[in-house]
Amino acid sequence: MKIIREVEGASIKRSVDSGTEEQRKAVQDIISSVREKGNAALIDFTEKFDGVLIEETRVPEEEIADAFAEMDTEMIKVIQEAADNIRAFHEKQKQSSWFTTQPDGTMLGQKLTPLDSVGVYVPGGTAAYPSSVLMNVIPAKVAGVERITMVSPPGKDGKLSAGVLVAAKIAGVEEIHKVGGAQAVAALAYGTETISSVDKITGPGNIFVALAKREVFGDVDIDMIAGPSEIVVLADKGQHADEIAADLLSQAEHDALASAVLVTTCEDLAEHVSQEVERQLSTLPREDIARRSISDFGAIYVVDDLEQGVELVNQLAPEHLEILTADPFETMAGIRHAGAIFLGRFSSEPVGDYFAGPNHVLPTNGTARFSSPLNVDEFMKKSSIISYSEKALKENGDKIAKLARLEGLEAHARAVEIRFKKRD
Ligand SMILES: NC(=O)c1ccc[n+]([C@@H]2O[C@H](COP(=O)([O-])OP(=O)(O)OC[C@H]3O[C@@H](n4cnc5c(N)ncnc54)[C@H](O)[C@@H]3O)[C@@H](O)[C@H]2O)c1
Ligand SMILES: N[C@H](CO)Cc1c[nH]c[nH+]1
């Protein structure tokens, strides 16, 4: 791994893929086709892009039952336990409606309502991610969303993976369709004969999925455009080089475009982690992907002290940050920008990817500067509540009318004043 000692102007080398003109045009054509031809287009695109001819997109109950039968009972229990942890964590995020009553009888408040319907995209092209099913569906369930439709591309056998189906059932999805890519996003946004349109689409996917989400945004809401995975480890002297290397590689193996960065105050540790990464890389089944990620997007920064390290982390604003210092909680006090923060050597990043409870759908590409992990709020909306009393309107009506006339809006002023005119 490259060791860099000059941190001035450092940045994570990231792959920001906004697609080619050709890809954008292809996605627009796919969306138009689905809007025009509905299910027939979904079947055609599935044959073209996934290489499998399906009769219909809806996954029948028997295929879900087969998935449970196929899966080891221990594995089902582990998915169930992860789901319980994720639910418990997200339950804590749930906000309630609130009202205040003022002495003059005015009531003001905020009413929270879950979205009516949500579509969850689960990637399925190169790998299946049951954990992403849990991370997207459970917060929506906790929010109280009534209708959740899940979509994911089928494998060559025309089916979804057993892990994805089991996770979907455990999370509480009732409607699953085996369709992926831009065509699935279009079906969720605009509906077909058998897929009802939804209000919001969440979930990661490849460039075609990302471009389609951008394209339909406005007609429906979307969560975010998640980029390739990123990890930054901030470590001081005395930390374990082999564990740090393993954590860096855990994200590098996701994607050749993923980035893995170590920021350390210790020159010796930098050298050891670099050697460990090289040693461990050659033992990984996904060596090829991880090696490309490390060579194109990996780096080790050696900083003068922890203060400089913390500043650098804030500049990088990573998706995942591991703090491995003598006092991780004290170090964390200076961190302002990171999607998820993992403290101490027993909080390895995969603990958060799979099991602890917090969401693994996190802001990437430096967007942790202004955005948050996927959470229950994303599946709820707020309505402001205003119930003015007669006394309050009498006391404040003049002021409201004045403000309206300041903006040249006479009808606004009169709407208030008409309430105090003498009636015949
Ligand atoms: N951030 C996260 O939490 C997270 C989690 C899991 C996966 N991911 C990311 O999601 C992505 C998954 O990508 P994937 O490809 O494996 O699965 P995918 O399901 O996103 O995409 C597969 C679909 O792409 C479409 N497609 C393929 N080639 C096409 C073409 N030439 N023209 C039009 N459409 C085409 C097909 O319809 C296919 O069904 C990866 O980048 C991965 O890193 C992110
Ligand atoms: N680390 C990924 C998000 O960046 C999420 C994930 C899914 N499975 C394993 N990891």
Ligand SMILES: [Zn+2]
């Ligand atoms: Zn991961």
